Amino acid sequence: MRSRLLSGIYNGGIHRLLICSCRSRADLARDVCHPATCLLNNGITVERHDAVRDKLARFIKCMRPNAVVVMEPNQIAGHRQGNPKRPDILVDEGARSYAIDVSIVEPAAQSRMQHATLSSLNTPGGAAIQEEEAKKLEYRGGAHFATLVPFVVESTGRLGPAALAFMNRVSGDAAGKRGKFLLELSVILARAMGRYSVHTRSRLLPTGGNQ
């Protein structure tokens, strides 16, 4: 909630410098999204990603019991800065296969808001669409064995267009199960947001004393 309101890691009335102890020495009063991108919070970011991936894989198995669902497959489907990239989940339905790449993005991050054509300030879901485009480039020409699904979730819970289309296809008329999945997804995201705040508070620079 705090993050969604961009209110930072404390309620108002805290009159002290809030400087993160990471290498960036980010001023948390100015950059309220920093906890979600701070390298010292990377463990939370990885756990959040894996929790969403696992939840999605379970949902697909539930909706498509005959499909073969492989977590972290070996197939190289693209390259990122010269390094091979593998999808998070491979779904083989026989007639069609899907290579799913899960990512979670922060729409309030400066880089997302300052994007030239898909600013999250002006375009609803702009951050997710930006990431979808980036994923398509990473997997360009590499995922011939499956249809790429850049499953992008904004940290506020909004699904990107490709993720939404995939969810609708997999869940069909089962609106109840889809709703339950989305609710559980929002719990994962909210829990991570809370952990970002708590972990960042616990390691503010001591120089950020009362002003």
Ligand SMILES: [Zn+2]
């Ligand atoms: Zn930091």
